Amino acid sequence: MLPELNDLNTFRKALKDAPGPDDAAAQEAVERNGQLTKPPGALGRLEDIAIWYAGWRGQSRPQINSPQVVVFAGNHGVTAQGVSAFPPEVTVQMVANFEHGGAAINQLAKSAGATMTVHALDLDRPTTDFTKAPAMSEDELLVALRTGWMAVDPEADLLVVGEMGIGNTTPAAAIACALFGGDASEWTGRGTGVDDAGLENKTRVVTEGVVLHAGCGDGLDILRCLGGREIAAMAGAIAAARVLRIPVILDGFICTSAAACLDQLAPGALDHTVAGHQSAESAHAAMLAKLGKDPLLTLGLRLGEGSGAALAINILKSAIACHSGMATFAEAGVSDG
Template identity: 75%
Template sequence: MLPDLTDLTTLRDLMRDAPCADAAARQAAQERNGQLTKPPGALGRLEDLAIWYAGWRGNGRPTITTPQVIVFAGNHGVTAQGVSAFPAEVTVQMVANFQHGGAAINQLARAAGARMDVHALDLDRPTADFTQGPAMSEADLLAALRVGWAAVDADADLLVVGEMGIGNTTSAAAICHALFGGAAEDWTGRGTGVDDAGLQVKTRVVAEGVARNGGGALDGLQILARLGGREIAAMAGAIAAARMLRIPVILDGFICGAAAACLQQLNSSALDHAVAGHQSAEGAHRDLLTRLGKEPLLALNLRLGEGSGAALAISILKGAVACHSGMATFAEAGVAGSA
């Protein structure tokens, strides 16, 4: 059972002392992998994925039966700066689409056999424009983190978190710029498809936001409050909750990665229970994945968000675990092993 997330200090403490994978289960999975009816290493990265998954589930021969996809939605005050090709009201409209089963993520979650939940966070109350001051108060940040924290089903055996929020690639770029340095243009991309003039505006907004809010020795949660959005904070809360429950996570694209990076800043091993589902078409995502130490499972030029790339990757992980747990060993099959 999850402890109550009463304040930000509690989350910092929990991330500092986050539980680790089960070493005995991992060892059992490695031993089983060496006995399966295949040449050593023949399934490549699928073997590593299955062993990683087994360690986090505490079972040397696991299965994946109850994956969960959660989409969080939030609105951003910074959209008033003209950083998106779409108006802010699209967030509300897309939430309705999710709820009626009409979005891409609905189809992908269904195809992967995953339960899907949608959480809209105060859509009528956008975050503040972070070029003018912090996007969220500490109380607003905590409230959003708690939504994500409570949204994770303790009976799930795999988690994907996605987002919807017009303007949130701007927020994600600002978070990455504040966390990792460099220039604003290193982290700022076209998002929903802004033209060259829109990209210039967006880059300026990211630079101004970080200059206004990113100074000093800030930790990941402080940066998340100053430059993030409610849906980004909720994703971070869900990823953190999954760690406490030892539920493996498949990270989605650039925005999800920015949320995860705020946790990694608190503890360099905070994302050991997570893999990267894909590398998106957003230009800075490759660099962000490198900073997170994650190699993507897929690279399909996606830039939709919603958890779509990670939901596609559920089937990759399911395949890895199915082969690991379902294949016969040489002894079971009566097949002679290697000399």
């Protein structure tokens, strides 16, 4: 059961107190894997993924029947600084496209047999420009976290969270810079395709935001000062899945920035997650490395929406199908040497 989120400290406590995997189920999955009709390690990472999944679901021979994709949308006041190649109105238009089934994520979710929902967060009220003041108040952050928290279906057995928000690679870069240090240029990429002058401007904006909010506090405070409503909602959903022991496939740069805020809050906060892919956004690989996440796919994607993670659902399904469906040497009457 998920506790009710009455304040930010309740969120912090829920994440810190969240249960870990079922070690007995994971060990049984290890033993089963060693008996399957294949040479040891022949299925590579598929074997590791299956065992990891079994532990989080508490089943030595699990199945994936109810994957869920949730997309959150938000608008950003920092877009007034000219950080995106597209206007903020596109966020509203793309939400309508999601709702009518016309976006890439709709097709990928359908292909993976996943349910999909869309949550638009106050699109007519962008966050504050974080170069001037914190992007959100504590109450605004709590509302966004709660939206993600409540969006997770407790009956889901796998979760993907995606986003839509023109300009949101800028807050994602600022979050990464604030969490991991270094120069803003190391974390700032071209996003939707800004030119060289646009990249220089975007880097300036990230630098100003990180300097303004230096030392603002823990991962939640960084999320409040530099993030966005859809980024906070993703963090809320990933945290809820941790409490419910639902495995999560992380998407690209923006989703990973939300997850990184959780990682700063509590050791092991992301143990229930795998990286679905490494995006073409320049700093995504560095962020994954900081989190110790090795991506399942590297296909040059940079769309967001949860698209890369949704594509990876079928990788996990394949891993589980092999683990749970293959015969053991004894069942198949095959000599194991």
